[in-house]
Amino acid sequence: MxxxxxxxxxxxxxxACDDEEKAIETVLVEVDRGAxxxxxxxxxxxxxxxxxxxxxxxxxxxxxxEDGGLLSTVDVFxxxxxxxxxxxxxxxxxxxxxxxxxxxxxxDFGLPRITLEYxxxxxxxxxxxxLDQTNCKDQFRLDLDLNLSDGLTFNLDNSGGTVVNTSGxxxxxxxxxxxxxxxxxxxxxxxxxxxxxxxxxxFGPTFGDDVLVTIRNGHSNxxxxxxxxxxxxxxxxxxxxxxxxAVVTRYQRTRFGCTQDDVSDRILIGPDSIPATIDPFDDTVxxxxxxxxxxxxxxxxxxxxxxxxxxxxxx
Numbered sequence: 001m002x003x004x005x006x007x008x009x010x011x012x013x014x015x016a017c018d019d020e021e022k023a024i025e026t027v028l029v030e031v032d033r034g035a036x037x038x039x040x041x042x043x044x045x046x047x048x049x050x051x052x053x054x055x056x057x058x059x060x061x062x063x064x065x066e067d068g069g070l071l072s073t074v075d076v077f078x079x080x081x082x083x084x085x086x087x088x089x090x091x092x093x094x095x096x097x098x099x100x101x102x103x104x105x106x107x108d109f110g111l112p113r114i115t116l117e118y119x120x121x122x123x124x125x126x127x128x129x130x131l132d133q134t135n136c137k138d139q140f141r142l143d144l145d146l147n148l149s150d151g152l153t154f155n156l157d158n159s160g161g162t163v164v165n166t167s168g169x170x171x172x173x174x175x176x177x178x179x180x181x182x183x184x185x186x187x188x189x190x191x192x193x194x195x196x197x198x199x200x201x202x203f204g205p206t207f208g209d210d211v212l213v214t215i216r217n218g219h220s221n222x223x224x225x226x227x228x229x230x231x232x233x234x235x236x237x238x239x240x241x242x243x244x245x246a247v248v249t250r251y252q253r254t255r256f257g258c259t260q261d262d263v264s265d266r267i268l269i270g271p272d273s274i275p276a277t278i279d280p281f282d283d284t285v286x287x288x289x290x291x292x293x294x295x296x297x298x299x300x301x302x303x304x305x306x307x308x309x310x311x312x313x314x315x
Contacts, residue, residue, distance in 0.1 A: 052121035257299035270294030
């Protein structure tokens with residue numbers, strides 16, 4: 001397995017839930033010398049094409065064995081992914097900024113918290129690009145290195161699926177993709193759909209047998225969410241309508257895994273390199289193409305990047 005989970009000992013962490021949950025969630029997690037940057041909330045996760053004032057904004061929280069006391073710095077890197085034909089102006093990661101404990105505020109539970117917020121224009125400047133060099137479907141990628149005062153660094157490369165997955169407790173992928181989109185109407189790609197597997201994954205249909213699902217609006221204008229049943233609890237699956245393609249969000253948990261004693265360690269999915277082409281003005285039938293065991297997050301199944309496809313038919 002490519003990734004190694006660093007969680008070892010037991011520690012109880014209490015986190016305030018959002019207004020919708022109306023409760024305090026007490027979670028038993030396993031932590032030794034590890035640390036995470038937990039995604040608390042997306043305020044906006046996409047840029048509008050040709051609008052340099054568009055803002056990406058996400059709330060994150062630092063957690064470690066000393067309740068954030070080991071936080072030294074967080075390095076934020078940015079790169080640009082040119083998804084236009086030719087891939088002519090993609091860039092390598094460059095340091096966008098270095099955050100220190102002074103940049104963080106304290107939550108009600110004493111954990112360091114910060115809102116990462118960047119404009120389209122700021123990321124253009126950081127990557128040395130101009131607005132006319134970017135197009136709808138292109139992406140900016142933010143990568144975070146969490147540096148501790150004991151000399152350890154945690155990021156995507158040394159974190160396991162239990163930590164990285166976007167639907168579990170930690171939601172700490174250490175990386176965010178910012179899609180450049182053409183906004184769609186709030187009622188597009190929403191409603192009741194029949195979900196049908198048209199290419200099964202490693203264990204069969206990724207989201208189960210043919211079933212009716214309700215697609216609803218997500219945290220950003222073009223983000224959509226549907227719910228599927230799973231043995232331990234229902235899973236929310238997120239995707240985005242990005243111009244003429246449907247793109248699944250990276251590092252989402254599935255129903256399957258090969259570590260049966262750990263229901264939080266499941267195969268993760270991510271976007272296929274060639275996403276499903278859609279008509280942004282016709283949401284009656286569309287497909288979603290993705291990969292199981294994305295980037296090696298395979299729950300120790302010894303598989304990687306297994307293609308799977310589903311179709312949605314509006315009812």
